[in-house]
Amino acid sequence: MKITIIGAGYVGIVSGTCLSEFGHEVVCVDNDAAKIATLCQGQIPIYEPGLADLVAKNVSGGRLRFTTDLSEAVPRAEAVFIAVGTPSTRRGDGYADLSYIYAAVKELAPYLAGYTVVVDKSTVPIGTARQVSRIIRETNPTADFDVASNPEFLREGAAIGDFMRPDRVVIGVENERAAAVLREIYSPLYLIETPIVVTGIETAELIKYAANAFLAVKISFINEMANICEAVGADAIALAKAIGLDGRIGKKFLHPGPGYGGSCFPKDTVALLRTVQEYGVSARIVESAVEANAAQKARMVKKIRDAVGGSEAGKIIGVLGLTFKPETDDMREAPALTILPALMEKGARIIAHDPQGMKEAAKYLPEGITYVDNPYEVFTGADAIILLTEWNQYRALDLKEVMGRMKSPVFVDLRNVYEPNRLREMGFVYFGNGRG
Numbered sequence: 402m403k404i405t406i407i408g409a410g411y412v413g414i415v416s417g418t419c420l421s422e423f424g425h426e427v428v429c430v431d432n433d434a435a436k437i438a439t440l441c442q443g444q445i446p447i448y449e450p451g452l453a454d455l456v457a458k459n460v461s462g463g464r465l466r467f468t469t470d471l472s473e474a475v476p477r478a479e480a481v482f483i484a485v486g487t488p489s490t491r492r493g494d495g496y497a498d499l500s501y502i503y504a505a506v507k508e509l510a511p512y513l514a515g516y517t518v519v520v521d522k523s524t525v526p527i528g529t530a531r532q533v534s535r536i537i538r539e540t541n542p543t544a545d546f547d548v549a550s551n552p553e554f555l556r557e558g559a560a561i562g563d564f565m566r567p568d569r570v571v572i573g574v575e576n577e578r579a580a581a582v583l584r585e586i587y588s589p590l591y592l593i594e595t596p597i598v599v600t601g602i603e604t605a606e607l608i609k610y611a612a613n614a615f616l617a618v619k620i621s622f623i624n625e626m627a628n629i630c631e632a633v634g635a636d637a638i639a640l641a642k643a644i645g646l647d648g649r650i651g652k653k654f655l656h657p658g659p660g661y662g663g664s665c666f667p668k669d670t671v672a673l674l675r676t677v678q679e680y681g682v683s684a685r686i687v688e689s690a691v692e693a694n695a696a697q698k699a700r701m702v703k704k705i706r707d708a709v710g711g712s713e714a715g716k717i718i719g720v721l722g723l724t725f726k727p728e729t730d731d732m733r734e735a736p737a738l739t740i741l742p743a744l745m746e747k748g749a750r751i752i753a754h755d756p757q758g759m760k761e762a763a764k765y766l767p768e769g770i771t772y773v774d775n776p777y778e779v780f781t782g783a784d785a786i787i788l789l790t791e792w793n794q795y796r797a798l799d800l801k802e803v804m805g806r807m808k809s810p811v812f813v814d815l816r817n818v819y820e821p822n823r824l825r826e827m828g829f830v831y832f833g834n835g836r837g
């Protein structure tokens with residue numbers, strides 16, 4: 402099928418590339434001319450494992466290309482996917498900023514030709530697809546189109562696998578004609594028996610928020626359990642394993658950490674709360690998960706302060722990992738953005754390493770951080786080390802070398818990568834997360 406994707410970000414490039422890998426003819430459009438120029442030169446503007454090779458393969462196969470020109474990309478398409486950003490508004494009220502969606506729709510509407518399904522792939526609040534439909538009708542009254550909602554569940558760092566082998570595909574439509582187009586697009590998943598859930602549009606829009614909110618609740622739950630473990634002298638890893646073995650609970654997303662970050666859980670949970678408010682209902686569990694997440698980040702600052710003897714002033718703190726999770730360069734809402742400035746404000750000096758995220762991190766973190774290319778340099782003269790993001794390359798550090806370089810061997814492992822007893826036996830003053 403002929404597909405056009407509007408927005409060549411994390412979701413747009415991955416979706417477009419994977420759909421072309423399915424055999425569809427895909428054009429990705431972005432209004433950022435520099436980004437499109439980069440893509441046209443065969444470079445990928447984001448770090449996502451496996452993406453560069455898959456893009457190259459499908460570009461050379463003639464199934465994938467990139468452009469800024471809607472006038473040629475839209476008329477050809479049987480389906481136009483909208484994958485532009487929906488960040489929180491700059492007002493800071495937590496509502497999703499839909500201006501990028503509405504602008505993209507106004508721009509594409511005049512070029513619709515022949516029957517086209519306009520699909521919201523971005524995460525959007527209830528009612529957005531109806532607004533999209535209204536804008537198209539106003540802008541191009543003769544357009545033959547349907548709108549649909551097809552939320553995306555991929556995770557950064559595992560995006561290609563998630564897209565090519567999803568747990569499910571959700572299709573929100575108003576009629577069978579639109580459903581048929583989307584079923585056809587996802588028909589290559591027939592072989593791996595992927596469940597296709599077809600619903601009304603509002604249900605599909607809400608499914609996306611419900612899924613992210615549930616996962617955020619699960620993380621906040623295990624973080625609170627980890628905090629209780631620390632207080633009572635219990636072990637959160639054993640606890641998570643034991644409760645996770647119950648099939649009704651499940652073992653995934655039960656890893657205590659410094660609080661969830663990223664471009665989605667933080668903004669989507671709060672946007673859901675705003676929607677809920679508008680409709681006069683409540684979502685107290687999600688509200689608590691959001692509060693618990695903010696408290697978790699603050700708690701990490703105190704944990705580090707306590708680990709360095711009660712005051713960060715004048716201390717050199719080495720930081721391993723800056724991105725909100727491994728295998729991405731995305732710094733959006735990364736816990737580092739809350740934790741490191743708080744430590745620096747109290748006089749800590751930060752030396753940091755991240756395998757992919759240092760360039761992005763430098764845009765958002767205060768000046769004065771020393772970024773190093775060799776992870777071992779963060780240990781040199783350090784009063785403490787914080788393991789903030791569990792990149793694989795931090796899992797098998799040469800601990801003797803680490804110990805030899807540090808001024809004081811305080812190891813704050815916020816992701817529980819290391820075995821506490823082993824490090825303590827080696828002479829580290831080790832703090833895990835929930836390992837009382």
Ligand code: NAD
Pocket residue numbers: 407408409410411412413430431432433436484485486487501504505508522523524525553554555556557664665
């Ligand atoms: P992003 O910020 O990485 O990319 C958005 C892209 O849209 C940018 O390249 C921007 O230049 C482009 N854009 C904006 N307005 C445009 C316009 N009018 N015309 C053409 N291009 C335009 O965003 P993202 O992380 O890919 O997220 C996109 C959406 O998908 C969001 O709603 C997000 O919540 C959702 N989502 C993201 C992920 C993820 O892992 N990042 C996963 C699932 C869903």
Ligand code: UGA
Pocket residue numbers: 524553554555556557558613616620653654655656657658659660661662663664665666725726
């Ligand atoms: C998340 C969802 O997992 C995707 O299904 C969804 O499509 C996406 O949001 C989205 O809507 O954009 P992502 O943000 O890429 O994906 O990353 P996750 O792997 O979910 O991690 C999010 C945050 O939770 C990270 O900061 C991670 O460190 C944290 N986390 C995750 C934990 O602290 N503990 C866990 O057990 C799992």
